[in-house]
Amino acid sequence: MRKKLVSLVALLASLIMVLSLSGCGSKKSIAQEANTADTWSSIKKRGRVIIGLDDTFVPMGFRQKNGKLVGYDIDLAKAVFKQYGIKADFQPIDWNMKETELRNRTIDLIWNGYTITPARQKQIAFSRPYMANRQVLVTKKSENITSFSGMQNKTLGVQTSSSGASLLDEHPGMLKDYIKDKTPVMYDSFNNAFMDLDAGRIQGMLIDSVYAGYYIQHEKNPDSYQTTVGGFDGEDFAVGMRKGDKTLKGKIDSALQQLANDGTLKKINEKWFGTNDNSLVEPEK
Structure with missing residues (x-):
């Protein structure tokens, strides 16, 4: 009887371990799926895209005294998604948690003077760079x-x-x-x-x-x-997104080029900086 009881306990322990590992695998696959899924169709269907930003980062995205959210990236994002009939919604986030917010799909994009770095490229995908910084x-x-x-x-x-x-x-x-x-x-x-x-x-x-x-x-x-x-190399600003959002990346890249071609990008640059010198998107010849 005792041997049967020991065997039963061992069997139950094995089952618990298998179920536990299976559960971990499911969570991992769900996280991986969230990062690799192409979400353009769902963004297009709901008619809006959620953009995460630090709303104190002048002049890219910040609050005026009356509380209105304004800035270079606000204007640029609106102009990009206007081409697709999609509304740009802006979600203030803890900048320290930006990649986590993106991975958890509480936001669709990080668009707020966001610098391309090798460390960030391991986690997320970037649009084409649109502005030089240092x-x-x-x-x-x-x-x-x-x-x-x-x-x-x-x-x-x-x-x-x-x-x-x-x-x-x-x-x-x-x-x-x-x-x-x-x-x-x-x-x-x-x-x-x-x-x-x-x-x-x-x-x-x-x-x-x-x-x-x-x-x-x-x-x-x-x-x-x-x-x-000082001696630090120059940087490039770009839009951050999940690695699976290849269609979204293509749409943003194409729209940025169109804005450069029709002069809208130049107008936005001059509005906020008085110059177009820092722009990294040139009109096509």
Whole structure:
């Protein structure tokens, strides 16, 4: 009787293990399916696409004082999907969770001054690049910091999960090794970092040049800031999506080219930057 009981317990344990492994496999396959599925037909059917963004990232996507969401990427996304009769809905997200939001299908796209990096390319697919950018050091002129090495033992601010934060870790000798404790202060948004810079709580910020240029230009005393270009390579902005969304990628790429051809892209660039120099999509000849 005891032997039969032991055998029965062993059998039940084996069944539980098999079911557990089977369940894990199902969860994994569901996650894989979510990332590899082509969702264009469902987006087209519902007539709207959900775009995740950090709504404090001027001038790409941000809130005006009246709460209205505006920005370069807002205008560009609307113009792209207008060609397909699809409404662009914008969903503010925690920028630190952007890839997770995409993978969980709570959003369809990441479109918010989103830099192409090798690490991100392993997780998601990108549209063709549409704008050039680079990471710059912003300080107050009163600090007399004119190079990365001038940040020796000073406090640096960086946005969490930004391309600047990644570059800081990937190339510590360029800037990270100079700063106080070789550790930056992390911020959820650049707005908070700018406030701390103005208050003297930090002495520098590693930030996107497009953000820095626009923000400083609209400050009361823009001449009080110093912008320093270091040795980091330039970056390209693109739209992030799940790897399975090949049709969606093709539609966005094609629409960006059409906007360049008909002059709409140039108008949007000039509206927000006063120039078309940073555009990476040229009209077809």
